[in-house]
Amino acid sequence: MERSELVELLSPGGLRLLDSLPPYDAAADVVRVVSELRKAGHSPELVTAVLSQSRLRARAVPKFGEFAGRMLFTEAGLEQATRLRVAALHAGRFAGASLNRVVDLGCGIGGDAMALAAMDLTVTGVDADEVTATVASYNLAPFENASVLHSSAEDVDLAGFDAAWLDPARRTAGHSNTSRLTRPEDYSPHLDFVFGLSERMPVGVKLGPGHDRELIPAEAESQWVSVDGKLVEMGLWFGALARAGIRRSALLLGRTGIHELTAPHDSTDAPVGVLGDxxxxxxxxxxxxxxxxxxxxxxxxxxxxxxxxxxxxxxxxxxxxxxxxxxxxxxxxxxxxxxxxxxxxxxxxxxxxxxxxxxxxxxxxxxxxxxxxxxxxxxxxxxxxxxxxxxxxxxxxxx
Structure with missing residues (x-):
């Protein structure tokens, strides 16, 4: 979504039109839908914006459930956004450690910040991209204890915050047609900044599940998360957010509930045996x-x-x-x-x-x-x- 589309969408009639659309149907005749909206007097820019948002809201349901229908998205933001079910567990770490004032550096569309705010924590989302920051502001508007800054993570004054959450951008710049970054040194903010921050305050970091294990700081608790059998992320936890004696964790979220296996370090393989039944x-x-x-x-x-x-x-x-x-x-x-x-x-x-x-x-x-x-x-x-x-x-x- 470009800035011009966002302006159209946030116009007095833009959001009303978006909310009036029927559920998105991938098999629908898009040309007919566009024609009907244009005949109703809506501008081409607004029609493009609302139909794009309708499609993104439908795609967001697996991550955000019923909340997707009341949110705004960018293509890239939705791609990297944390599933709400997992974000709630992230937020639980901060709440459990009594870290009440949290800064979300690189908040994207605001998924994790929403979960933090829902835990009654005071959260400030920060994003360097103007459109993304505006989308996050809209998504966080229902929470009086949440706010958003348009700023780079490195420029934020962290005085007054108890802890930080970071989900470094792992895709190329832009709001759509982005590609995944394969080199950690290209992430934004840079991992040197992220890990340096962990020396100053409790920090939680979301990274891709395939992140190079050699780059995991020894003091971090590393947690790999699987949702319904799909590996979705690796979380690193520092300071008061890391659990004592745990450096390796596998957390599974499925239809039978939440299951976790933990250890103080990598485990050695069991001995090789004969093929059994x-x-x-x-x-x-x-x-x-x-x-x-x-x-x-x-x-x-x-x-x-x-x-x-x-x-x-x-x-x-x-x-x-x-x-x-x-x-x-x-x-x-x-x-x-x-x-x-x-x-x-x-x-x-x-x-x-x-x-x-x-x-x-x-x-x-x-x-x-x-x-x-x-x-x-x-x-x-x-x-x-x-x-x-x-x-x-x-x-x-x-x-």
């Missing part, structure tokens, strides 16, 4: 936090192969931290024999999972020439260092 695939947060060994030992399981994130056991141990599979058969690794084996079993729909082998599942699926009414899951990996093809059955998750 059950195979386990740890959640991505467990893998990134390097807590696979602790989880395997807690389930009396052994690693399937050194350096590969699968473990195995003879008996089924239910856990929210890993997907369990029953091992049905060990099939030939040779592609021709594997194809014949699948044809004999009349398997026409095949989920292919792989780890530790150089295979493109989509290409392999085509070459296997699958045909038949049955469906199955195939795991291509290594067991004790040797390639294996495992026909497995997914165990339903815990209720």
């Amino acid at each position: 059950y195979l386990y695939e740890p959640d991505g947060a467990i893998i990134r936090a390097r807590l696979i060994g602790d989880l395997a030992r807690s389930l009396d399981a052994s690693m399937l192969s050194e350096g590969i994130a699968y473990f195995t056991s003879e008996t089924l141990q239910r856990t929210p931290f890993a997907t369990a599979f029953r091992v049905l058969e060990v099939l030939p690794v040779d592609e021709k024999k594997l194809r014949l084996g699948l044809q004999e079993r009349r398997i026409g729909t095949l989920e292919i999972k792989k780890r530790g082998v150089d295979v493109d599942p989509a290409t392999l699926r085509t070459r296997l020439k699958l045909k038949g009414p049955e469906s199955a899951t195939l795991v291509l990996t290594r067991a004790a260092g040797h390639r294996v093809a495992l026909l497995v059955e997914r165990i339903p998750p815990l209720d």
Whole structure:
């Protein structure tokens, strides 16, 4: 969203028009909708602005739920915004540590600031981009204990604040058609500023889940967060926001609730064992936090192969931290024999999972020439260092 679009949207009739639109329908005839709005006397700029916002509000529902229908967004801001469910946990850290005056440096569209304000904390959002700061001001308007500054993070006077929250911009500048930044030195604000700030006050930082672990300060508590099986972020917590004795955490949010596995450091892998009747695939947060060994030992399981994130056991141990599979058969690794084996079993729909082998599942699926009414899951990996093809059955998750 450009500045001109925002001006149109915030005009006296702009927001009324936006709120009057029916729910966004991707299959709708956009040309017809535009024509109807233009015939009603609305300017081309306003029509573009409200239809863009309607689309973004629909896209925002998985992150913000019913609140999405009352918010404004930029394309880039929505892309990086924290899910409200996760933002509430962030805010809980500050509230639990009695850090009542929080500055959100790089607040984006204001998602985390909304959660902080909802916890009755006094929050000041800061964003260097004028349009984004204005959008955040609109989203935070219902909260008397929230305000927004248009400023760079580095220029803010931090006197009077108890703690800081930062979500450094990890995309190129702009409000749409941005691309992900791959080098931490290109983030805004720079990580040197972020980590330097942690030496002055309690700080929480949101980074991508694939952030280089070698760049994690030793004093930080590192927490990888997974939502409904999707790895969404790594959080770093400093000072009073970090929990004593915990430096590694995997936090899973799913339909069964919240589950967490913690440790004072990376765990060593469990010993490699013989393939049992059950195979386990740890959640991505467990893998990134390097807590696979602790989880395997807690389930009396052994690693399937050194350096590969699968473990195995003879008996089924239910856990929210890993997907369990029953091992049905060990099939030939040779592609021709594997194809014949699948044809004999009349398997026409095949989920292919792989780890530790150089295979493109989509290409392999085509070459296997699958045909038949049955469906199955195939795991291509290594067991004790040797390639294996495992026909497995997914165990339903815990209720």
